[in-house]
Amino acid sequence: MIKSKEWDWKKVNGKQEEYWKEPSIESFYLINRWKKDNKKDFLDLGCGLGRHTILFAKNGFNTRAFDLSENALKRAKEYAKKEQVDVEFKLGDMLNLPYDNESIDCILCRNVISHTDTEGMRQIVKELYRVLRHDGEVYLTLGSKETWGFKQTDWPLVDPNTRVRMDEGPEKGIPHFYADYDLIEELFKNFNIETIYQLEDFYKNENEELSSSKHYHVLIKKGK
Numbered sequence: 001m002i003k004s005k006e007w008d009w010k011k012v013n014g015k016q017e018e019y020w021k022e023p024s025i026e027s028f029y030l031i032n033r034w035k036k037d038n039k040k041d042f043l044d045l046g047c048g049l050g051r052h053t054i055l056f057a058k059n060g061f062n063t064r065a066f067d068l069s070e071n072a073l074k075r076a077k078e079y080a081k082k083e084q085v086d087v088e089f090k091l092g093d094m095l096n097l098p099y100d101n102e103s104i105d106c107i108l109c110r111n112v113i114s115h116t117d118t119e120g121m122r123q124i125v126k127e128l129y130r131v132l133r134h135d136g137e138v139y140l141t142l143g144s145k146e147t148w149g150f151k152q153t154d155w156p157l158v159d160p161n162t163r164v165r166m167d168e169g170p171e172k173g174i175p176h177f178y179a180d181y182d183l184i185e186e187l188f189k190n191f192n193i194e195t196i197y198q199l200e201d202f203y204k205n206e207n208e209e210l211s212s213s214k215h216y217h218v219l220i221k222k223g224k
């Protein structure tokens with residue numbers, strides 16, 4: 001299994017930092033869904049700067065936040081303090097989650113779980129299953145095999161689904177696992193798959209050129 005590597009958040013400032021402080025669209029849907037379902041214990045898995053950590057804590061969830069990056073956790077803690085919300089922060093690797101069996105109701109894992117290889121992915125899926133309560137849910141995103149990153153033939157291919165990102169920036173040297181529909185069905189066969197979307201995200205790069213990336217957004221439930 002490839003060694004895990006955290007994001008280099010020291011490289012993320014200014015406009016990029018603003019982006020990573022703005023909650024994602026689906027987080028508002030999830031708050032609504034999980035409140036209606038009376039879910040209380042929430043984990044922001046790979047919390048980064050804490051954009052979802054703070055949002056969920058403000059919305060009354062018992063919030064845990066977890067990341068492999070000390071710099072991210074430091075900044076997320078400061079953010080939580082400023083916003084006066086209570087959060088349990090932990091540093092660690094998602095391959096071994098520091099939470100008890102069946103202790104968590106809902107997990108948001110956005111742009112995180114792909115930071116490993118195929119063997120690591122299978123281990124993380126087991127960890128998700130272990131820490132979730134019955135009927136617990138996870139919303140996660142996975143890089144798509146159709147996206148530009150998987151087509152970068154000069155990035156080392158670690159296994160048939162994984163490349164190590166080599167361009168400059170906070171993700172340099174970090175493994176990226178890429179999925180397709182069949183692989184997702186196979187990976188999450190012990191869960192009920194509630195929804196799968198493949199979304200293409202369009203953005204302008206620093207030279208104002210149009211780019212896009214494709215991710216699967218998957219909502220799974222521990223119900224079997």
Ligand SMILES: C[S@@+](CC[C@H](N)C(=O)[O-])C[C@H]1O[C@@H](n2cnc3c(N)ncnc32)[C@H](O)[C@@H]1O
Pocket residue numbers: 004005006007020045046047048049050051052066067068069072092093094095109110111112115
């Ligand atoms: C793209 S950022 C996303 C942050 C956050 N989920 C958000 O949406 O703002 C990916 C995060 O995953 C963390 N990460 C990468 N590998 C990890 C691992 N093995 N265990 C825990 N966190 C990890 C990185 O340090 C980084 O903070």
